Amino acid sequence: MKTQATRDKLIQIGAELIAEQGFNATGINAVLSRAGVPKGSFYHYFSSKEDFGLAVIDAFAEEYDERLAAILQAPDQPPLARLRRYFDVGRADMHSCDHARGCLIGNLGQELSSRSEAFRARLDQVFRQWERHLVACLEEARAEGEIVETLDVERLAVFILAGWQGAMLRAKTTKSQAPMEAFEQVLFLEVLGRESVPAPSAANAAAEAP
Incomplete structure (x- = not known):
């Protein structure tokens, strides 16, 4: 139509x-x-610019939620490999826009959460849904012995999402993926007690080449 x-x-x-x-x-x-x-x-x-903004949030959130589910629920990969893939995709997205955009929902959260209750509530709802995807992946990782049983996966999911959003914001200001890579390395090595992440992707290598 x-x-x-x-x-x-x-x-x-x-x-x-x-x-x-x-x-x-x-x-x-x-x-x-x-x-x-x-x-x-x-x-x-x-009906208004606010109505338009909420529609943009809804459309982006629906599309990204499907993408996130496909990554974090991939049946052919172990849970922590899926989590690494999530970070790989995020870094590739930042590289593709030359670190200019970051996460639309994260950007709007910083700009609009204090502007109106409607924006704040909807953005919070989106973030909570993303956290649920992370929780499910981390629960599988715990059940399969990839992370220790004592880790609180719900708190860890909140930490991962908040830290990753902050790393993307910092990547925008530095025009570099270094903050994102640093967060990923600390998460896997210091928090999860796993080996450090793989070498930078081809996109990163191309971005950092002279």
Whole structure:
């Protein structure tokens, strides 16, 4: 249906612009212009800019949740290999945008959580869902003896998500994957007591080559 397709396109363009410059700096006219939608028609699809922002969050969260589940629930890999894959994908994403965007949900959490209760509650809900995926993966790792039984996997999941979000933010400010790699190394070596992570990926090597 054309109306739904147009709405979806506005959300997609909005997500791109918001990831690049933030929610407050993203004007409605800029979204309409890039999407090729006539000016003045925005309120046909959304009741307000806040409504639009929530729609962007919902769309991104749904898509990323499926991606996260595919990584952390992959049946052909042991649990900690899946966790490493999660970090690999995150580093590859940062490399692909030259460390300019980071996590859309994390960025919006910093910008909008104090702006309105609707934003804060929805963003918190998204983060909690991501933590549940991590908890499930870590529970498998504990059951299979990959991590010690005494680890509280729920607290560990909160720590991993918070630390990884912070590492991505720092990677943006340094224009380098070093903070992300450092977090991953400390997590596996110091917290989980596993061997250090593998050598940097090809994407990292290319980014760091002279």
